[in-house]
Each structure stands twice: as C-alpha cells, then as structure tokens.
Amino acid sequence: MSPLDLLLEPLQYDFMVRAIVTTVIAAVVCALLSCWLVLVGWSLMGDAVSHAVLPGVVLAYVLGAPFAVGALVFGFLAVALIGAIRGTSRVKEDAAIGIVFTTLFALGLVLISVTPSQTDLNHIIFGNILGVSEADLVQIAVLAAIAFAVLVVKRRDLTLYAFDPMHAHAIGLSPRFLGALLLGLLALTAVVALQVVGVILVVAMLIIPGATAYLLTDRFGRMLVIAPVMSALCSVLGIYLSYWLDAASGGLVVIVQGAAFAVVYLFAPRHGLLGKRLTAGRRRAAARPGAL
Amino acid sequence: MTGTIEVDDVVVRYGEVLALDGVSLSVRPGRVTGLIGMNGSGKSTLFKTIMGIVRPEQGRVLVDGGEPAAARRRGLVGYVPQSEEVDWAFPVSVRDVVMMGRYGRLGLTRRARPADHAAVADALERVELTGYADRQIGRLSGGQRKRAFVARGIAQDARVLLLDEPFAGVDKRSEATIVRLLRELADDGRTVLVSTHDLHALPRLADEAALLLRRVLFHGEVPEALRPENLARTFGLEEGVA
Ligand SMILES: Nc1ncnc2c1ncn2[C@@H]1O[C@H](COP(=O)(O)OP(=O)(O)OP(=O)(O)O)[C@@H](O)[C@H]1O
Ligand SMILES: [Mg+2]
Numbered sequence: 152m153s154p155l156d157l158l159l160e161p162l163q164y165d166f167m168v169r170a171i172v173t174t175v176i177a178a179v180v181c182a183l184l185s186c187w188l189v190l191v192g193w194s195l196m197g198d199a200v201s202h203a204v205l206p207g208v209v210l211a212y213v214l215g216a217p218f219a220v221g222a223l224v225f226g227f228l229a230v231a232l233i234g235a236i237r238g239t240s241r242v243k244e245d246a247a248i249g250i251v252f253t254t255l256f257a258l259g260l261v262l263i264s265v266t267p268s269q270t271d272l273n274h275i276i277f278g279n280i281l282g283v284s285e286a287d288l289v290q291i292a293v294l295a296a297i298a299f300a301v302l303v304v305k306r307r308d309l310t311l312y313a314f315d316p317m318h319a320h321a322i323g324l325s326p327r328f329l330g331a332l333l334l335g336l337l338a339l340t341a342v343v344a345l346q347v348v349g350v351i352l353v354v355a356m357l358i359i360p361g362a363t364a365y366l367l368t369d370r371f372g373r374m375l376v377i378a379p380v381m382s383a384l385c386s387v388l389g390i391y392l393s394y395w396l397d398a399a400s401g402g403l404v405v406i407v408q409g410a411a412f413a414v415v416y417l418f419a420p421r422h423g424l425l426g427k428r429l430t431a432g433r434r435r436a437a438a439r440p441g442a443l
Numbered sequence: 444m445t446g447t448i449e450v451d452d453v454v455v456r457y458g459e460v461l462a463l464d465g466v467s468l469s470v471r472p473g474r475v476t477g478l479i480g481m482n483g484s485g486k487s488t489l490f491k492t493i494m495g496i497v498r499p500e501q502g503r504v505l506v507d508g509g510e511p512a513a514a515r516r517r518g519l520v521g522y523v524p525q526s527e528e529v530d531w532a533f534p535v536s537v538r539d540v541v542m543m544g545r546y547g548r549l550g551l552t553r554r555a556r557p558a559d560h561a562a563v564a565d566a567l568e569r570v571e572l573t574g575y576a577d578r579q580i581g582r583l584s585g586g587q588r589k590r591a592f593v594a595r596g597i598a599q600d601a602r603v604l605l606l607d608e609p610f611a612g613v614d615k616r617s618e619a620t621i622v623r624l625l626r627e628l629a630d631d632g633r634t635v636l637v638s639t640h641d642l643h644a645l646p647r648l649a650d651e652a653a654l655l656l657r658r659v660l661f662h663g664e665v666p667e668a669l670r671p672e673n674l675a676r677t678f679g680l681e682e683g684v685a
Contacts, residue, residue, distance in 0.1 A: 190533060307553035311543050314533050317524055321494055322547035322599065323516035369579040371534045 161394045169288055170280045174386045174404065177347045178356060180295045182382035183302050184340050185361030186374045187333060190313045194358045195245065196230070199252035200334065201341040201353035203229030205259025208275055208342070208350075213266055219294050219342045226338025229255055256350070278349030278401030280390065291343050298339045301332070309333060310371055347386070348401035355405040356382065363412045366419040385411050446472040446507055446519065446602035446634040448493055453502035455488055462488040463499070464657040470636050472602070475629045477649035478638040479668065481678050484656045486638040487525060490605050493636075494522060506603060514603070518547040521601025523592040525608050531581035537591045538576040541566055544599035559598075566594040571620060586617020593624055603634045610641045622648045642669065 161167040188197050204222035211221030229251050236247040263272040274282065283291075302309070308329055311319050316326035337357070344353045360382035364374040389404030396403070418426045448470040455463040462485045470476050480486050491497040493504055495511040506514035514520055521544070544566070545559040555563075567573045570590035575583060580591060589609045596604050606625070610618050622644060629635045629650070637648065645652060645665055652668035654661040654677040661673050 190530070304552050307546065310535070311546060314530065314535055314540075315524065315543070317491075317494070317496065317522055317528070318543060318595070320496055321515055321520045321522040322518055322544075323512075324546070365534065369534045370536070371539070374534060 157395070158391075161391065166281055166283070167390075167394065169283045169285070170390055170400070171387055173283045173288055173291055174280060174347050174390055175383045176292055176295045177344045178360075178382040178386040178404075179379040180298050180302075180340055181344050181353075181356040182360035182364075182378040183299065183375060184333075184336055185357050185359070185382075186364060186371070186378050187309050187313050187361070188337070188357055189361040189365055190371075191333070193333070193337075194354070195248055196233075196334075197337060197341075197357040198354040199233065199248045200226045200229055200337050201345070201357065202252045202350060203255040204338060204341050204345070205256050205275065205350050206262055207259075208345070209259050209262040209266060209272060212272065213262075217290070219290075219339060222342040223335065223338045225255060226334065226341065230334050259350075274349070275345055276349050276351060277399070278345065278347055278352065280347045280400045280404075281393075283346060287346060291346055294339055295343045298336050298343065301336060305329075305332065306375065348404055352401050352405045355408060356386075359405075359408040359412050363408075363415050366415050366422045369421070381411060382408065446632070447505075448603060448634060448636065449505040449508075450489070450493065451502050451504070453489075453492055453499040453504065455485075455492055455497055455499050461657065463492065465502070466655070466658055467502075468653055468659050468662060470634055472634040473629055473632050474650040475625050475635045475637060475648055477645050477652040477665070477668075478636060478655055479640075479642070479645070479652055479677060480638070480655035481640075484677075486655060487607055489655065490522070490607050490636075490638070493605060494520060518599060519602045521596030521599050521604045523589065523596060523604070523606040523609055526585070526588070526611060528607075529580075529588075531588070533580065535580055536577050537572060537580055537583065538563060538567070540580050540591055541594045541598050544595035544597070544601075547599065562598050562600075563594075566598040569597055570594040570624060584614070584617070585612035586614050586621070589613060589621060590617065590624075593621065597628070601633070604628060604636070606635070606637045608638055608640070610639050610644060618644060642674070645669065 188194060204225050207221030207225030208218050211218050232251045233244070233247045236242055236250065237244045266272060308324065312326055312329035319326050319329065340357065341353050344356045348356060360378040361374065363381060364378035367377055368374055385407040386404045389407040390400055392407065393400035393403040415423060417424050420426045420430050450466055450468040453463050453466045466489060478486055478489070488497060492499055493506065493511065495515065504511055507519055541563045542555060542559065545555060545562060546553050549555065549559065567576055570593055572587060572590055572594060575587060580588065583591065609621055613621070625635050625637065625648065639645070649665055651663060652665050653659050654668055654673055656677055656679065660676050661668055667673070
C-alpha cells in the first residue's frame with residue numbers, strides 16, 4: 152500500500168472525516184488557550200476545571216440543555232469552591248484544588264451510574280471521537296468559534312494579565328475580570344475537548360501545546376501560532392494511528408502530543424536540554440579562529 | 444494640584460499581620476519623594492494601597508484629589524514593580540513591555556497606532572534601551588530591566604509614578620541613569636514616589652524623604668531624615684522595636 156493510500160483510506164469513512172475535523176477544531180482552541188494557562192501557572196486549575204465539569208455535563212444531558220451551560224456552571228462552581236476553601240481555612244491551594252475537583256468528578260461518576268443510557272455518558276469520560284455526530288460537530292464548532300474569537304480579540308489584555316496584573320490594574324483594567332474571562336474560556340474549551348479525548352485527558356490538550364511552544368520561542372505572538380499548529384498536527388497523527396493500530400483514539404492523541412513535547416524538550420535550540428548545548432557548541436566552534 | 448497623593452490614617456492588615464498602622468502621607472507633584480524602610484516595614488503594601496490593590500480597613504487614599512480608581516482609569520498612575528514580582532522568563536520583548544504602557548488609551552484589541560509606536564520608541568530612547576528593544580525582557584541586566592519598566596511609565600505618560608525598590612540589584616551606571624530620569628520626570632511636574640534601601644543615593648535622588656515602619660515616623664527634608672536618631676528608629680535599632 153502506498154503512503155498516499157495510508158492517508159486517504161480512512162477518509163472514505165464519514166465518521167473519520169468528522170473525527171479529524173473535530174479534532175483539529177478542538178486542538179487549535181485548546182492550544183491557543185494553553186499558551187496563557189502555562190504562563191499564568193494555571194495547569195492545575197485546568198486539570199481541576201476540566202474534571203469538575205463532568206456533573207454539569209451529565210445534568211445538562213439529563214435536562215436536555217446544552218453541554219456548555221452545564222459545564223460553565225460547574226466550572227465556575229469549582230473555582231469558587233477552591234477559592235473559598237483556600238481563603239477561609241488553613242488548607243493550601245493545591246489541596247483545595249484536589250479536594251474540589253475529585254469530589255465534583257466523583258459526583259459526575261455517580262450521576263452517570265444512575266442515569267439511563269450510560270454508554271453515551273461514558274464517552275464523556277474517555278472521549279468518543281470516532282462517534283461524533285453531525286449535531287455534535289456543529290455544537291463543538293460553535294463553541295470553539297466563540298472561544299477562538301474571544302481569545303483573539305482579547306489576546307493582548309490576557310497577556311498583560313498573565314505578565315503583570317498589577318499594571319493592568321494600574322491602568323484601570325480589571326485583573327479580576329480578565330481572570331474570570333480566562334476561567335470561563337477554560338470551562339468552554341474543556342467542553343470542546345472532552346468530546347475528543349474525554350474529561351480525563353482534556354488537561355493534556357490544555358497544557359502540552361502551550362508548554363511545547365514555550366520551549367521553542369521567546370515571543371508570545373509566535374507561541375500563539377506554534378502551539379495550535381503543532382497540536383493540530385499531533386492530534387491528526389494520533390487519530391490516524393488509532394485507525395491503523397485499532398487503539399484508543401483519545402489516548403493516542405495525547406501520546407503523540409506528549410512525544411512531540413519530549414522531542415522539543417530535548418532538542419529545542421535555546422531552551423532544550425541537549426539543544427542548548429548543541430547551540431552553544433556550534434557558537435563556540437564558529438568563534439574559534441580558522442573555523443568555517 | 445494635579446497628581447498629588449493623599450494618604451490619610453490608613454490601616455492595612457493581612458490576616459494577623461498589621462502591615463500599616465495609621466499611615467498618613469502627602470506626596471506632592473514636581474518632587475521626588477523617597478520612601479525609606481526596612482524589609483517588612485510596609486513599603487510595598489503602601490504602594491498597593493495607593494494603587495487600590497489592597498483595601499485599607501481604615502482610612503482613605505486620594506490620588507489627584509479623587510478616588511484612586513478614577514485616577515487609574517484616566518491613566519494617571521504608573522507602577523514599577525519590585526523585581527521579585529515579575530516573571531522574567533515571560534516571552535515578551537522589551538518593546539512589548541513598554542507598549543503595555545499605552546494599552547489604557549488603545550481600543551478593544553489594543554492594536555497600536557503609529558503614534559503609540561513613536562511614543563514607545565521615544566521612551567526607549569530616554570532610558571537608553573533603544574538597541575535592546577527586541578530582547579526578551581529577562582535577557583537584560585538588573586538595571587536595564589528597571590529602566591524598561593520606567594520606560595513603560597514614560598510611554599504611559601503617567602502623572603504619578605510609583606517605583607518599588609528600583610535600585611535593588613542595580614549597578615552604579617544604571618542607578619545614575621535612573622536617578623537622572625526620575626529627576627527629569629519630577630522637573631516635568633510629575634509626582635515620583637520611590638521606595639529604596641539605598642541611603643547613599645538618597646541626597647542625589649530625592650527632594651524629600653518619608654521614613655516608614657508600619658507608620659510614617661518622619662517626613663521632610665532629606666538631610667534631616669538621614670539623621671542617626673531617625674534612621675535608628677526606622678531600622679529598628681532602638682530598643683523596644685521588633
Ligand atoms: N500577601 C501578604 N499576606 C500576608 N502578609 C503579607 C503579605 N504581603 C506582605 N505581608 C506582610 O506585611 C508586612 C509588610 O510587607 P511589605 O511587603 O509591604 O514590606 P516591604 O517594606 O515592601 O518589605 P521589602 O523591603 O521586603 O519589600 C510584612 O510583615 C509582610 O510579611
Ligand atoms: Mg516590598
């Protein structure tokens with residue numbers, strides 16, 4: 152079989168086309184958001200919010216409401232609870248996060264177990280990219296478009312918030328509003344991504360692309376290009392691998408992203424473990440008299 | 444007068460810790476005021492209170508005769524943070540940082556216009572960082588980093604400049620540049636409040652000094668502020684001060 156066939160064969164199935172389109176959409180939006188999350192230091196928060204949305208999604212399913220609404224409500228509820236526990240007791244933030252998101256996630260599991268038609272809901276936990284329907288795709292596309300537009304329009308404010316919230320405050324912007332905006336986008340994006348990789352692995356798509364891009368450049372503007380492009384490529388590769396290996400698609404999407412991070416971690420020219428030395432070595436060689 | 448700061452009987456507490464205990468201070472435009480105090484004396488807290496980041500449980504602050512929030516919205520307040528508060532690995536260039544000073548006057552997406560690029564170039568020139576504009580902010584020396592943030596305040600055209608320890612970890616040359624800049628800004632009619640440990644630079648830098656130890660112990664001329672008995676009280680060398 153020629154390499155071209157390897158690429159084209161899966162595309163004769165509608166479900167595979169839908170899977171790839173959905174994955175690219177989710178990968179791009181998650182990767183954009185992840186650039187801010189890794190810089191603000193909210194990776195753990197991303198983990199928490201993406202797990203905590205589960206009961207909201209289940210309730211929305213039961214009530215016939217849009218998933219996004221349930222997810223937003225529980226996303227904010229989780230953040231409010233974490234803030235309350237941290238602020239009013241001697242428990243530190245990481246413990247507060249751990250307590251809140253596991254409890255809410257557990258609530259989601261229990262709700263799933265007592266809700267008829269469990270198969271659908273189990274897909275939320277592990278992702279069901281190959282079973283995305285036309286309607287799902289439309290919902291994901293709309294949510295992703297909203298998140299994408301807000302991120303692009305507000306990108307400079309969000310970067311200022313991430314870099315120097317005090318200055319944002321000093322010039323009359325509201326760091327609190329910008330923080331809440333980022334959280335809202337986080338909840339929204341979690342809904343987009345959970346169709347692809349499931350609740351448990353969403354956090355990977357919300358951290359790995361931004362972290363990878365951060366190792367590759369010192370320009371935030373470039374991170375915003377590198378992260379989505381890499382994430383989209385990795386995700387599509389993951390879907391193909393899952394098709395050819397007949398293995399879990401959500402899992403493979405994340406594994407490919409993790410592998411890409413590993414390569415960059417080692418070989419990135421300036422910030423990579425080995426790349427740093429190679430670059431320095433080359434510079435030394437160039438500086439030696441008589442070197443080419 | 445435009446750009447005055449009035450702090451009146453301000454008390455700030457972080458949980459159990461009493462950080463400011465009845466601070467009253469009035470800072471005038473056209474002068475450089477040095478804020479002197481040891482570690483933990485409340486300098487940063489006072490700055491944060493003036494900026495409205497920390498809410499006092501008692502007392503009030505007026506900037507330019509009105510609520511600090513109104514002054515902030517008008518872009519009057521510029522802030523140069525203490526080094527420890529900045530993520531120096533953040534992927535922004537020196538130019539990006541200085542441009543952030545212009546955000547208050549830009550539209551929805553904060554897209555810079557030619558006038559903003561010109562203001563940023565101007566500010567960079569004044570702090571002698573023109574050749575460093577495209578460097579990542581962390582790839583500067585301590586003094587250059589400070590100057591970048593001062594440039595941000597200049598690009599902002601702030602009437603009131605609050606600088607938290609601009610001389611910490613700064614070499615002599617950068618210190619001289621910063622002192623000269625702050626003097627120029629004050630001569631321009633701006634209000635400049637600078638916290639510092641650096642007592643040697645104080646006479647060259649400041650027109651007046653305020654000594655802080657949870658409250659203002661002294662506020663007046665620099666030579667008088669530097670008298671041993673005043674410094675002893677400020678730096679807790681006297682008996683009975685923790
Ligand atoms: N966020 C906070 N939570 C609790 N206590 C705080 C907080 N910030 C400051 N403090 C306490 O308030 C007091 C004043 O701190 P502040 O940072 O204002 O001092 P400073 O004069 O700026 O010190 P330094 O010279 O070390 O910067 C200190 O005792 C400090 O421990
Ligand atoms: Mg301080």
